Amino acid sequence: MLKALHPKFFRFPGGCFVEGQNSPDNAFRWERTIGPIEQRPGHWNVNWGYRTTDGIGFDEYLQLAEDLGAKPLYVVNVGIWHGGFTPVDSIQPWIDETLNALEYANGDATTKYGALRAKNGHPAPYNIEYIEIGNENNQDDPTQQSDNYYKRFKLFRDAILAKYPNMHIIGNVMAWGTDDPKWKSAESVELLDEHYYRNPSWFARNFNKYSNYPRGTHGIYVGEYAVTQGFGINGSLNAALGEAVFMMGMENNSDVVKMASYAPIFANLNDLRWRPDMIQFNHKQAFGTPSYYVQKLMADNIGTRILKVNQHNPYAATIEQNTIAPQKSSIGFATWAAQSSFELKEINGKPVNITFTPKKGQWQQTDNIYTQNSNEEECQNIGNITVGNNATIKMRARKNSGAEGFVLVFNYVDENNYCWLNLGGWGNTQHGIEQIINGDKMQIAAKNGKIETGRWYDITLQQNGDSLKAWLDNELLFETKLIPNTTQGLFTTATLDETTGKVIVKIANTSSEATTCSINLNGYNVHTANATRLTAPKATDENSIEHPTRVYPVTETLSPVNDKLELHVPAYSLNIVTLNR
Known part of the structure; x- marks a missing residue:
């Protein structure tokens, strides 16, 4: 199924798998993954929670690319792993490791590592032409696997080009927290790797994302993209159509967007760690999601010149975007892997006295304070009250223990349709507003932040139709709007x-x-x-x-x-x- 896509290139070994977690020994170290399979030490893949034998190692990745007729694109570790890093003035061993890997792949049989490749059964060079320096290592927040990225990039780039002057070098930009990542350095770079995991509507709305992108500086490689919010169970047609529209926009701007690759590819149905994936399999069968067939149709139908299209949109006058927020709904409290207390203060400036119905968790009431005493995920307590979509809700909350903070539920219609303001979510690293439509969750706003244990916080949510404002104490966290799961057109x-x-x-x-x-x-x-x-x-x-x-x-x-x-x-x-x- 992968070969049927006729891929032009193959990015490996990932992804977060490149970086590893907790220690540098948990990163992908290419030299430990070659030679007789039974002699490879393997390692625990902490990022995705299973042990890997490294039976598919550096050589096998290169061989797979060759078998597919695809150019290998190797992603290297820049001395950063999830939870730590080698200081930038001490990363020469990481650079040496990269140069050794390139000698293994590209050197002739008279070189040290080229001879090792020949010994392992492949006398001819594999000829890596593309290399990416780091994976998602250029966030604005230096604590997010992003220490001194531009300095690291320059050291790696200069060392690689000194030995391989024709190598295509790919740099990192912000991979989350923005829809408009920028290269904020004077260092020259040929291609920038942008990553987008969003909902179908986002992809369709970004049909013209690259139409006004600056020309003449660097190209774009969209290295990871997929609908990961509002995709159903395995991956829906709706998700695939959003991706198709985005791909059409990339194709229209192929003078800027030089390369793109859907991620991830494979999922074992007996041990799912991520959804969706475009090729899913068990021990005897495999199937492609609609996204797989979009990838195939787009790849099988590529011209050599873009033609100008004048289109009349038949839906422009007939389809109106209705308000997403329900006219009538309820509110509530929730926790995720945490124990927290809540008190509803007022709605629209007036005190309220309502009862709540627990949906999950261990809830108890003392006066007007509701406390949840379980570390289970998604514990909800929904109020028996009807609220319109023009309302101001004030409450206070306290984290008592656990991994995360607390959540204000609003626009609650049923268990598959609601929104929530998640404070101290994602392992107590971010605040966010999430929207659940027909059971599919999508994030519409996010900001770095954490919640302290044992402290009461004042929370205000102001809603005017689809427009939202949210405050934590006196800080305005979000001013945003609800978005549809699909963009019709x-x-x-x-x-x-x-x-x-x-x-x-x-x-x-x-x-x-x-x-x-x-x-x-x-x-x-x-x-x-x-x-x-x-x-x-x-x-x-x-x-x-x-x-x-x-x-x-x-x-x-x-x-x-x-x-x-x-x-x-x-x-x-x-x-x-x-x-x-």
């Missing part, structure tokens, strides 16, 4: 394959309504045409091991007339139309 791109004269038109319909599309090529006469569609009755439809082709591409022959083609565009669909002279 029609998105179109077109390319020309100059070698064959074929025109490829991509049409993504993220709306719940079908439409008819008239493709007018202005004098470019077409003799034959076909359309390959990825669609399903519902946007939430997905594949599974039991139903692997519920969302699957189907091709049909079309009947063009001179330079025009009428096309039915189903709701929730990606349509790849090829037109041949």
